[in-house]
Amino acid sequence: DGGITQSPKYLFRKEGQNVTLSCEQNLNHDAMYWYRQDPGQGLRLIYYSQIVNDFQKGDIAEGYSVSREKKESFPLTVTSAQKNPTAFYLCASSWAGAGTDTQYFGPGTRLTVL
Amino acid sequence: GENVEQHPSTLSVQEGDSAVIKCTYSDSASNYFPWYKQELGKRPQLIIDIRSNVGEKKDQRIAVTLNKTAKHFSLHITETQPEDSAVYFCAASFTGGGNKLTFGTGTQLKVEL
Numbered sequence: 001d002g003g004i005t006q007s008p009k010y011l012f013r014k015e016g017q018n019v020t021l022s023c024e025q026n027l028n029h030d031a032m033y034w035y036r037q038d039p040g041q042g043l044r045l046i047y048y049s050q051i052v053n054d055f056q057k058g059d060i061a062e063g064y065s066v067s068r069e070k071k072e073s074f075p076l077t078v079t080s081a082q083k084n085p086t087a088f089y090l091c092a093s094s095w096a097g098a099g100t101d102t103q104y105f106g107p108g109t110r111l112t113v114l
Numbered sequence: 115g116e117n118v119e120q121h122p123s124t125l126s127v128q129e130g131d132s133a134v135i136k137c138t139y140s141d142s143a144s145n146y147f148p149w150y151k152q153e154l155g156k157r158p159q160l161i162i163d164i165r166s167n168v169g170e171k172k173d174q175r176i177a178v179t180l181n182k183t184a185k186h187f188s189l190h191i192t193e194t195q196p197e198d199s200a201v202y203f204c205a206a207s208f209t210g211g212g213n214k215l216t217f218g219t220g221t222q223l224k225v226e227l
Contacts, residue, residue: 031213033214033215040123040219040220041219041220042118042120042203042217042218042219042220043158043203043215043217044217045214045215045216048212048213048214050212050213056212058214059115090157090158094213096213100145100146100165100207100208100209100213101213102148102160102163103148103160103213103215104160105150105157105158105159106157107156107157108156108157
């Protein structure tokens with residue numbers, strides 16, 4: 001767990017602004033993921049990446065974008081097109097292998113739209 | 115796609131009692147089932163997982179059982195302690211699915227003194 005960091009811990013955004021959430025890992029994991037968590041709900045997958053320079057949409061990708069230029073980093077941009085962005089955002093990483101590898105989570109970023 | 119249902123949404127037990135949380139999944143191809151514990155404001159942490167080639171796995175006070183035929187799996191916590199109070203999430207994924215996890219909606223467990 002300690003090898004995955006997210007920043008900032010809290011983020012406030014005005015409507016119409018884009019914001020970027022940082023996720024870094026030093027576990028040498030191939031795969032990285034972004035989840036959104038709303039109160040009383042489970043985690044929903046936004047985007048995931050199994051290898052550098054490649055990523056796929058998850059279940060709720062609309063209004064979000066990502067990049068994977070380095071193995072260690074997987075930033076998430078919440079765009080103005082995301083209509084309800086206030087949530088707790090969690091980044092995770094894992095070995096990319098057989099598809100049943102344990103995912104380890106970062107500490108999260110709580111985004112609030114003012 | 116996969117759908118995971120989790121029950122109950124809240125569970126209150128007395129310290130020392132057992133707690134059981136149940137999940138069902140829809141995709142018969144799913145073969146990996148982790149359980150995460152999340153304390154308030156913190157990250158989810160893996161507490162136990164099971165793969166479809168076994169029916170039960172135990173780690174001290176925590177156990178998970180899997181019924182592939184019925185497509186359900188359960189978390190069992192024995193001798194509960196106040197520090198077990200948290201939200202527990204089940205999840206499912208399958209080989210070749212990009213390691214994508216589908217999560218249940220969580221169970222708020224409260225262990226009362």
